[in-house]
Amino acid sequence: MTLVPKGGTLSAFLQAGDGEVQVDFSKISVQEFFKNDIVKVRISGLIPRFPDPFLVNFIESILYEVTAYDVDFSRCDFKDTLIKESNFKHCVFNDSAFATSFFVNCEFEDCTFNNTAIHSSEFHRTEFHLCDLTNTLVKSSRFIECTFDCCSTNNKLMEMSTLDKTTFIRTDIQLQTITGNFGLTLDDISGSGIRSGRTRESFSFLDPLDLQAELQSDGWSAIEKLRIEYFLKPDLTQGSQYLDQALDLTRWTEVYKNPGSFVELLESFSEFMTHLYSCDRLTVHTILLFHNITSQLTDALPQRDDFHRLAMSLGGAHMVLSRIVEEYLGCLDLVLARSTSSISLLVEGPFDRDYYAQALAPWFTPAEMSIDFLIEHNSPLELGVSAGKVAALIPLLAVFLAARTKIEIVKLHERNWGNPSQRGKESPNLLLPSQQTQRRNQLLSISAGLTPDSPRRYEIQVRSLLPGSLLMDLQLQVGTQIIGKLRKIILDLLS
Numbered sequence: 001m002t003l004v005p006k007g008g009t010l011s012a013f014l015q016a017g018d019g020e021v022q023v024d025f026s027k028i029s030v031q032e033f034f035k036n037d038i039v040k041v042r043i044s045g046l047i048p049r050f051p052d053p054f055l056v057n058f059i060e061s062i063l064y065e066v067t068a069y070d071v072d073f074s075r076c077d078f079k080d081t082l083i084k085e086s087n088f089k090h091c092v093f094n095d096s097a098f099a100t101s102f103f104v105n106c107e108f109e110d111c112t113f114n115n116t117a118i119h120s121s122e123f124h125r126t127e128f129h130l131c132d133l134t135n136t137l138v139k140s141s142r143f144i145e146c147t148f149d150c151c152s153t154n155n156k157l158m159e160m161s162t163l164d165k166t167t168f169i170r171t172d173i174q175l176q177t178i179t180g181n182f183g184l185t186l187d188d189i190s191g192s193g194i195r196s197g198r199t200r201e202s203f204s205f206l207d208p209l210d211l212q213a214e215l216q217s218d219g220w221s222a223i224e225k226l227r228i229e230y231f232l233k234p235d236l237t238q239g240s241q242y243l244d245q246a247l248d249l250t251r252w253t254e255v256y257k258n259p260g261s262f263v264e265l266l267e268s269f270s271e272f273m274t275h276l277y278s279c280d281r282l283t284v285h286t287i288l289l290f291h292n293i294t295s296q297l298t299d300a301l302p303q304r305d306d307f308h309r310l311a312m313s314l315g316g317a318h319m320v321l322s323r324i325v326e327e328y329l330g331c332l333d334l335v336l337a338r339s340t341s342s343i344s345l346l347v348e349g350p351f352d353r354d355y356y357a358q359a360l361a362p363w364f365t366p367a368e369m370s371i372d373f374l375i376e377h378n379s380p381l382e383l384g385v386s387a388g389k390v391a392a393l394i395p396l397l398a399v400f401l402a403a404r405t406k407i408e409i410v411k412l413h414e415r416n417w418g419n420p421s422q423r424g425k426e427s428p429n430l431l432l433p434s435q436q437t438q439r440r441n442q443l444l445s446i447s448a449g450l451t452p453d454s455p456r457r458y459e460i461q462v463r464s465l466l467p468g469s470l471l472m473d474l475q476l477q478v479g480t481q482i483i484g485k486l487r488k489i490i491l492d493l494l495s
Helices: 175-179 208-214 222-232 241-246 249-257 259-278 284-300 305-338 353-359 390-402 406-414 480-489
Strands: 011-016 019-022 041-047 062-069 077-079 082-084 087-089 097-099 102-104 107-109 117-119 122-124 127-129 137-139 142-144 147-149 162-164 167-169 342-347 369-376 381-387 445-450 458-463 490-493
Touching: 162 259, 175 208, 175 222, 208 222, 222 241, 241 480, 259 284, 259 305, 284 305, 284 390, 284 480, 305 390, 305 406, 342 390, 353 369, 353 480, 369 390, 381 390, 390 480, 390 490, 480 490
Parallel strands: 041 062, 062 082, 062 087, 077 097, 082 102, 087 107, 097 117, 102 122, 107 127, 117 137, 122 142, 127 147, 142 162, 147 167
Antiparallel strands: 011 019, 011 041, 342 381, 342 490, 369 381, 445 458
């Protein structure tokens, strides 16, 4: 992306009630206009050099199709500001701050950001070329389809942030840039070195084998190791011991000592998990585990004012995860409604019934279920399982669906599970409390909504054969690595 500078005449519009009033620069000089803070102003065109840049801050404003050359923005703050389709060249942003601002389709060329602080901001399709990022620190921000090309850095640059399709080209990064943020992968760096530390300290450049060795170090937390592992292999559908550790409730409760850091970690982690699921790099099972954790944390949270922000963050994350859980349960409800007392699975492995009975042991009850056939095709195989009653198949069907990704759940939803006479009929959806109807011989009762005793917690209840939580009901209290192995064995549900 190379933006063509508009370079047009400077235009400014002040917010006035429900509309705007254009600034008449024939009555007020540009120098006078930029003498104080720019608050709730929409600006476009060529920004001149400031007569006194230390007095100017951009607050709740819009910079659209702006071009700036050799402008000194030192000590200028950009707060709650939208900057779109804009080009900055040879500009200086030293000692400035960007807070809760939004950049879209912008380009910074040969700009200096010494001692710049960026917090809670978003950058979409924004490029940094030949920029000096010395002592720049970005925190709790997002970079979507951005590029850092031939930029200079001397520290970790960013922390507690999320990166998606953001590349570093001939721009060295620090190991902590990987361990302190979500989403960065080995494919995102090109011609860039990975430093072991800051440039002011003694450091070395690390290769992928060195990073693999870092996973054995006790100096990193489970989440930091998960970030390293994802950097090397950006796919968690097969599970991970570090993902399992990051989902350990006891590890999360340790962060209660600093509620502010916990909130930032929770929000970035939940955003990362839901993003991976939407990109088919994570199975439903991990979402179910994380959903359960947010529920337990909400219940354990003290009823104190200083935990209000944490409660709101937990509630928001839980609600987002609940939508995915509802989709999963809706698919399970759909499959069960179309099932008989036998199912046919597409499996990968040896031609050995005992092998599959052992692999499915946690969800296979010999007294109630049996393997009827194993048909050998070229590859894979077809496995037939039957039970005395359909309810006995619930755990097996539940774990099969839990091992699926989003696109696989969508395809299963769209599949016609009934006989030809059922085609065109509406598939059963989740039954919400206000919409529940009695269904004869109902195998799975599902309800969803805010709990009466805890209005801040959104709960999904499943009543099947056993009482207890969702994970207990569906026998899904297992690690992600176990689900990853099962995913390699059971490829599809045929009928």
